[in-house]
Amino acid sequence: MDVAHRLADIRQRIEAAGRRSGRRADPVRLVVVSKFRTVNEIREAAGAGVTDIGENRLQEAESKHRLLAGQDLVWHLVGRLQANKAKRAVGIFDWIHSVTSVELALRLNRLAEEQDKRQRVLVQVELVPEQTKVGFPADELFDGLERMGHLPHLLVQGLMLLPPYLPDPDEARPYFRKLRELLESARSRGVVDEGFTELSMGMSHDFEVAVEEGATMVRIGTAIFGERPASQPSLVEGAK
Numbered sequence: 001m002d003v004a005h006r007l008a009d010i011r012q013r014i015e016a017a018g019r020r021s022g023r024r025a026d027p028v029r030l031v032v033v034s035k036f037r038t039v040n041e042i043r044e045a046a047g048a049g050v051t052d053i054g055e056n057r058l059q060e061a062e063s064k065h066r067l068l069a070g071q072d073l074v075w076h077l078v079g080r081l082q083a084n085k086a087k088r089a090v091g092i093f094d095w096i097h098s099v100t101s102v103e104l105a106l107r108l109n110r111l112a113e114e115q116d117k118r119q120r121v122l123v124q125v126e127l128v129p130e131q132t133k134v135g136f137p138a139d140e141l142f143d144g145l146e147r148m149g150h151l152p153h154l155l156v157q158g159l160m161l162l163p164p165y166l167p168d169p170d171e172a173r174p175y176f177r178k179l180r181e182l183l184e185s186a187r188s189r190g191v192v193d194e195g196f197t198e199l200s201m202g203m204s205h206d207f208e209v210a211v212e213e214g215a216t217m218v219r220i221g222t223a224i225f226g227e228r229p230a231s232q233p234s235l236v237e238g239a240k
């Protein structure tokens, strides 16, 4: 199958999962994760109707952003953001999915102000602290959201989750559900505003379960482009 056919298949499966959940009226946003993929592969995806591109490394994303300047794409940072690269991230990304502390939010707010922008962000939540320590601890989340909500140059739009890898996607369901419950309680407690609606969760092997549990954005790479190469190919030529 080529990229266009895989995309069509994935869109159908997202829709079917949405129907099963019975919850979703709005379409789920498909963020196509193109890390390690060439600019031509991204063009091919865009030609098949893809609008949202996800990258996890700043330098690679900057090169692609430059090479694809003519394309009307929405850029998402889905990987970890180091404080010293925050300025460049604000420079190219429409969405930053990986805010993991109030300090990082404060910094992004200041940089967005300098760049005369309102930066859309999601807060990445850590539900299994002993495993990875790369997200906002769930027990400090509401307090953190309240503080971030006051930052005038950030649009804090929801939560993001990178669950532990579990071979059976159904085992990830409790994590997805937990993230939705956190979003719902943040809303009902009034620690966030009306615009706080997004749940970025679900990847190639578990996106259907994530959508069933209320994902509004899924981040999918391998299921569209195939297995990633072991190392970064040239962005322009690339081994196909």
Ligand SMILES: *Cc1c(COP(=O)(O)O)cnc(C)c1O
Pocket (backbone or CB within 6 Å): 033, 035, 056, 078, 079, 162, 203, 204, 205, 219, 220, 221, 222, 223
């Ligand atoms: C790579 C990556 C994805 C996509 O993973 P696939 O398994 O290729 O679909 C999604 N989210 C994040 C944060 C990633 O780093």
